[in-house]
Amino acid sequence: MSMPVSTRKTPMPSQPPGERIRNFSEVALGYTEEMARQEAERCLQCKKAPCRQGCPVEIDIPAFIGRIKEGDFAGAIEKVKEKNNLPAICGRVCPQENQCEKYCTLAKKGEPVGIGRLERFVADYQLSQGEVEPPALATPTGFRVAVIGSGPAGLTAAADLARMGHQVTVFEALHVPGGVLMYGIPEFRLPKEIVQREIDYIRRLGVEIRTNSVVGKMVTVDELLESGFDAVFIGTGAGLPYFMGIPGENLLGVYSANEFLTRTNLMKAYLFPEYLTPIKVGRRVAVIGAGNVAMDAARTALRLGAEKSMIVYRRSAEEMPARKEEVEHAEEEGVEFHLLTSPVEIHGDEAGWVTGMTCIRYELGEPDASGRRRPVAIPGSEYRMEVDTVVIAIGQGPNPLVLQTTPGLELTKKGTIAADEETGATSREGVFAGGDIVTGAATVILAMGAGKKAARAIDAYLRQKGEKGNG
Amino acid sequence: MYPIVKKRILAPGIKLLEVKAPDVARKAQAGQFIILRIDEPGERIPLTIADFNREEGTITTIFQEVGYTTWHLGQLEEGDALLDFVGPLGRPTEIENYGRVVCVGGGVGVAPIYPIARALKEAGNEVISIIGARSRELLILEEEMRKVSHELLVSTDDGSYGHKGFVTDLLVRVLQEKKVDRVWGIGPVVMMKAVSEATRPFGVPTIVSMNPIMVDGTGMCGACRVSVGGETKFGCVDGPEFDGHQVDWDLAVQRLRMYRDEEARAQAFHQEKRGGCQCR
Numbered sequence: 175m176s177m178p179v180s181t182r183k184t185p186m187p188s189q190p191p192g193e194r195i196r197n198f199s200e201v202a203l204g205y206t207e208e209m210a211r212q213e214a215e216r217c218l219q220c221k222k223a224p225c226r227q228g229c230p231v232e233i234d235i236p237a238f239i240g241r242i243k244e245g246d247f248a249g250a251i252e253k254v255k256e257k258n259n260l261p262a263i264c265g266r267v268c269p270q271e272n273q274c275e276k277y278c279t280l281a282k283k284g285e286p287v288g289i290g291r292l293e294r295f296v297a298d299y300q301l302s303q304g305e306v307e308p309p310a311l312a313t314p315t316g317f318r319v320a321v322i323g324s325g326p327a328g329l330t331a332a333a334d335l336a337r338m339g340h341q342v343t344v345f346e347a348l349h350v351p352g353g354v355l356m357y358g359i360p361e362f363r364l365p366k367e368i369v370q371r372e373i374d375y376i377r378r379l380g381v382e383i384r385t386n387s388v389v390g391k392m393v394t395v396d397e398l399l400e401s402g403f404d405a406v407f408i409g410t411g412a413g414l415p416y417f418m419g420i421p422g423e424n425l426l427g428v429y430s431a432n433e434f435l436t437r438t439n440l441m442k443a444y445l446f447p448e449y450l451t452p453i454k455v456g457r458r459v460a461v462i463g464a465g466n467v468a469m470d471a472a473r474t475a476l477r478l479g480a481e482k483s484m485i486v487y488r489r490s491a492e493e494m495p496a497r498k499e500e501v502e503h504a505e506e507e508g509v510e511f512h513l514l515t516s517p518v519e520i521h522g523d524e525a526g527w528v529t530g531m532t533c534i535r536y537e538l539g540e541p542d543a544s545g546r547r548r549p550v551a552i553p554g555s556e557y558r559m560e561v562d563t564v565v566i567a568i569g570q571g572p573n574p575l576v577l578q579t580t581p582g583l584e585l586t587k588k589g590t591i592a593a594d595e596e597t598g599a600t601s602r603e604g605v606f607a608g609g610d611i612v613t614g615a616a617t618v619i620l621a622m623g624a625g626k627k628a629a630r631a632i633d634a635y636l637r638q639k640g641e642k643g644n645g
Numbered sequence: 646m647y648p649i650v651k652k653r654i655l656a657p658g659i660k661l662l663e664v665k666a667p668d669v670a671r672k673a674q675a676g677q678f679i680i681l682r683i684d685e686p687g688e689r690i691p692l693t694i695a696d697f698n699r700e701e702g703t704i705t706t707i708f709q710e711v712g713y714t715t716w717h718l719g720q721l722e723e724g725d726a727l728l729d730f731v732g733p734l735g736r737p738t739e740i741e742n743y744g745r746v747v748c749v750g751g752g753v754g755v756a757p758i759y760p761i762a763r764a765l766k767e768a769g770n771e772v773i774s775i776i777g778a779r780s781r782e783l784l785i786l787e788e789e790m791r792k793v794s795h796e797l798l799v800s801t802d803d804g805s806y807g808h809k810g811f812v813t814d815l816l817v818r819v820l821q822e823k824k825v826d827r828v829w830g831i832g833p834v835v836m837m838k839a840v841s842e843a844t845r846p847f848g849v850p851t852i853v854s855m856n857p858i859m860v861d862g863t864g865m866c867g868a869c870r871v872s873v874g875g876e877t878k879f880g881c882v883d884g885p886e887f888d889g890h891q892v893d894w895d896l897a898v899q900r901l902r903m904y905r906d907e908e909a910r911a912q913a914f915h916q917e918k919r920g921g922c923q924c925r
C-alpha cells in the first residue's frame with residue numbers, strides 16, 4: 175500500500191476568494207479523513223523528530239501523526255492533548271512555517287509535513303464527536319489561584335492548575351473570555367464557536383471565569399492575595415494600541431487595528447444594525463503595518479464592503495512579520511501591497527473625515543539591531559494616496575492597569591513584566607506572569623507555553639507552602 | 646446578570662437606575678464610570694457613577710435618552726437585569742481641600758457632578774454649585790445638590806426657574822465676586838467648553854469630564870481619543886477628567902459625530918422591531 179510520497183503538502187480545501195470576501199465564514203475548510211491520512215503518509219517518522227524542537231509545547235508530533243496514519247484519530251488527539259489544551263486553535267493560527275514545520279526533515283527537499291493542518295484535523299475530529307469528557311482531576315488541594323486575563327496564556331494556566339487539583343478563578347475585563355482569540359483574530363480565520371468550545375471545556379474542569387472584572391480597577395492583585403487567593407497568574411496580554419504620532423491621526427475614519435477588529439469580532443459590527451455596535455468602512459482602506467494584525471484588518475475591511483484594501487508597509491515583502499499563509503490569502507483576496515512606503519500625514523475634510531494620506535517612499539539600508547535591513551526614507555518622494563479609512567496596525571504594548579496598581583512588581587525597559595522564563599515567577603512572591611504581558615506581542619502558542627510553565631511553577635510553589643485543608 | 650433594584654423618572658427623558666453590582670460598588674469613587682450592555686446584540690455604553698451604596702452593593706446611574714440604547718435602557722423596569730456591567734472605570738476625581746470650589750452641572754451632567762460636590766464638601770471645601778437645564782421640568786437633583794453645597798445657584802435657558810440664561814452667566818458672576826480655587830464643569834460638550842472659556846481669564850484651574858465614544862473602557866482600543874494640550878490621551882484610562890483649558894474642543898465635538906448616520910439607522914431598524922422609541 176506504499177504510495178509515492180509527494181514533495182508537496184496535500185492541498186487545503188478553501189472557500190474560493192471571490193466568494194469568501196463576501197462572508198465571514200472560515201476560509202480554510204480543513205482536511206477530510208482521506209486527505210489527513212494521505213498527508214500523514216508523508217511523515218517519515220524520523221527517530222530524532224527534529225520537528226519537535228520547533229514546537230514550543232513539545233507535542234510528540236510523529237506519534238500523533240503515526241496514529242492518523244493508522245486511522246486512530248481518537249488516539250491521535252489524545253497524544254496532542256497531552257501537551258496542548260487548545261489544538262483546534264493552534265492548528266489554525268500557529269505560524270507553523272517558523273516552528274514545527276520549519277524543522278521537519280521533508281522541508282529540506284520540498285514542503286514539510288502539514289503538521290498544523292493535521293493537528294487541526296484531529297482536534298476538529300474530536301469536536302465533531304460531541305462533548306469531550308474532561309479528564310480526571312487530581313485530588314483537591316484546597317489552594318486557590320487567581321488568573322488575570324483569559325487569553326491563551328491565562329486559559330492554559332487555568333486549565334493545567336485545575337487539573338492539578340487547585341481551585342481556579344479567572345478574572346477577565348471584557349464580557350467574554352478568550353482574549354485576542356475572541357476580540358482580535360477574525361471569525362473567518364478562527365471561528366468563535368471553536369474558541370467557545372475550548373472555553374466550555376475549561377469551565378468543565380471546574381474553572382470559574384468571571385467576566386466584566388477589570389483587575390486594577392475592581393480589585394487589585396494585593397486584594398486578591400489578601401482575600402484568600404494563594405497565588406496569582408497575570409496574563410493580561412499586550413492590548414495597548416500604538417499610534418504613529420503623525421498629524422491627522424485623530425480624524426474620523428482613523429482606527430487602531432484593535433478598535434477595528436474589536437468592533438467587528440467582539441461586538442459583531444458586521445451584523446449591524448441587528449447588532450448595535452457600528453463600524454465605518456469607506457471605499458478605500460489603508461492598513462498601516464504588515465503583521466498578522468494588519469492582514470486581519472485588511473481582509474476584514476474587504477468583507478465589510480471596502481472596494482480597495484491596501485497594506486502600507488515601510489519595509490519590503492521579505493520582512494513582513496505576518497504568517498505566510500495569511501499574506502497569501504490576503505493576496506488572493508485582492509489586498510494591495512504598498513511596500514517600502516509609510517504615511518507622514520493624514521488629511522481630512524472640513525467635517526473631519528479622512529480624505530487621503532501623504533506617504534513617503536523608503537529604500538532598504540544597512541541591517542539594524544533586529545538583523546533586518548533598515549528602511550530609509552527617500553527625500554522628496556512624498557506622494558498622496560486617496561483613502562477614506564486608515565487602520566493603524568503597527569503594534570501593541572502592555573496595558574498598564576494591573577502594573578500600575580501592583581506595587582513591587584518589577585518591569586522591564588519595555589514596560590512588560592520582568593518574569594523568569596522557565597517559571598513565570600515575578601519580583602513579587604506568589605505572583606507569576608506569562609504571555610504577551612511578559613514577551614510583548616508574540617504568538618498564541620508561546621503564550622500557551624508560558625501558561626503551562628507557570629502552572630507547573632505555581633503548583634510547586636503551593637505544594638512547598640504545605641498542606642491546606644479542603645477549602 | 647446585574648439586577649435593576651430601583652428605577653425613577655427624574656424628568657422627561659431623564660431616568661435613574663440603581664443596579665446591583667457589589668464588586669463595582671465596593672471600589673466606586675466620584676468621577677468614575679461604568680460600561681454596561683443590556684443584552685447580547687447590545688452596544689457597550691459608558692455612564693458616569695452618579696452615586697454608590699457600598700452596604701447595599703448598588704450603583705446609581707442617571708441617563709438621558711438620546712438614542713436607541715439609552716431609550717432601551719429607559720424601558721427596563723425594577724426586577725429586569727443587565728447582561729454586562731463593568732467598573733469602576735477611569736480615574737477618580739482628585740479630591741482635596743482646595744479652599745473654595747465651584748461645581749457646575751448642565752442638564753444630565755448634574756448627575757456626575759453630585760458625588761464630586763459631596764466628596765469636595767466632605768474634604769472641607771466651600772462648595773458653590775451651579776446647576777442648569779433648558780427648562781424647570783428638565784432640572785434634576787436640585788434637593789440633593791442643595792444638601793452637598795454651601796450655596797446653590799440655578800439657571801434655566803427659558804427662565805422658567807432661577808436665573809434666565811446659562812450656567813456660565815452665574816459662574817462668571819461668582820468668579821467676579823469671589824476668589825475661587827478650582828472649578829468642575831460637567832454637561833454637554835458645548836457647555837463644558839463654555840465653562841472652560843469662562844474661567845480662563847480668571848486663571849482658575851478647571852476640570853471637565855469628557856464623554857468620547859468608547860468600546861472597552863480599559864485602554865485597549867483607542868476609540869476614546871481626546872487631544873489635551875496637544876497630546877493624544879485615552880479618555881477611558883487617562884480620564885475621563887481633564888484640564889478644560891487644554892482640551893481640543895473642536896476635535897471632541899467632531900469625534901462624537903462619527904457614527905451619526907449609523908445611530909439613526911440602528912434606531913430606525915430596532916424601532917420598527919420593538920414599536921417604540923420617540924426620542925428623536
Ligand SMILES: Cc1cc2nc3c(=O)[nH]c(=O)nc-3n(C[C@H](O)[C@H](O)[C@H](O)COP(=O)(O)OP(=O)(O)OC[C@H]3O[C@@H](n4cnc5c(N)ncnc54)[C@H](O)[C@@H]3O)c2cc1C
Pocket residue numbers: 267268269322323324325326327328345346347348351352353354355358359360387388389390409410411412413435466467470497573575576608609610611615616617618619621
Ligand atoms: C489581530 C491579531 C491577530 C493575531 N494572529 C495571530 C496568529 O495568527 N497566530 C499567532 O500565533 N498569534 C497571533 N496573534 C498574537 C496572539 O493572539 C497573542 O500573542 C496571544 O493572544 C497572547 O496571549 P495572552 O494570553 O498573553 O494575551 P491576550 O490574548 O491578549 O489576552 C489577555 C486578556 O487579558 C484581559 N485583560 C487585560 N487587562 C486586564 C485586566 N486589568 N483585568 C482583567 N483582564 C484583563 C484582556 O481583556 C484579554 O482578554 C494575533 C494577535 C492579534 C491582535
Ligand SMILES: Cc1cc2nc3c(=O)[nH]c(=O)nc-3n(C[C@H](O)[C@H](O)[C@H](O)COP(=O)(O)OP(=O)(O)OC[C@H]3O[C@@H](n4cnc5c(N)ncnc54)[C@H](O)[C@@H]3O)c2cc1C
Pocket residue numbers: 678688689690691692693694707708709710711712713714715716753756757855856857858859860885901902905908909
Ligand atoms: C465617561 C462617560 C460617561 C458618561 N456618562 C453619562 C451619564 O452619566 N449620563 C448620560 O446620559 N450619558 C452619559 N454619557 C454618554 C452616553 O454614553 C451616551 O449618551 C450613550 O452612549 C448614547 O447611546 P445611544 O445608543 O442611546 O445613542 P446613540 O444614538 O448611539 O448616540 C447618541 C450620541 O451619544 C454618543 N455616543 C454614542 N455611542 C457612544 C458610546 N459607545 N460611548 C459614548 N458615547 C456614545 C454620541 O455622541 C452620539 O452622537 C457618558 C459618556 C462617557 C464617555
Ligand code: SF4
Pocket residue numbers: 228229230231232233235258264265268270273274275289290293619
Ligand atoms: S502547537 Fe503549533 S508549533 Fe506545536 S505542533 Fe502544533 S502547529 Fe506546530
Ligand code: SF4
Pocket residue numbers: 216217218219220223224225226235236239277278279280287289
Ligand atoms: S520531522 Fe517531519 S517527517 Fe520527521 S517526524 Fe517530524 S513531521 Fe514527520
Ligand code: FES
Pocket residue numbers: 858859860861862863864865866867868869879880881882
Ligand atoms: S474605550 Fe477603548 S481605549 Fe478607551
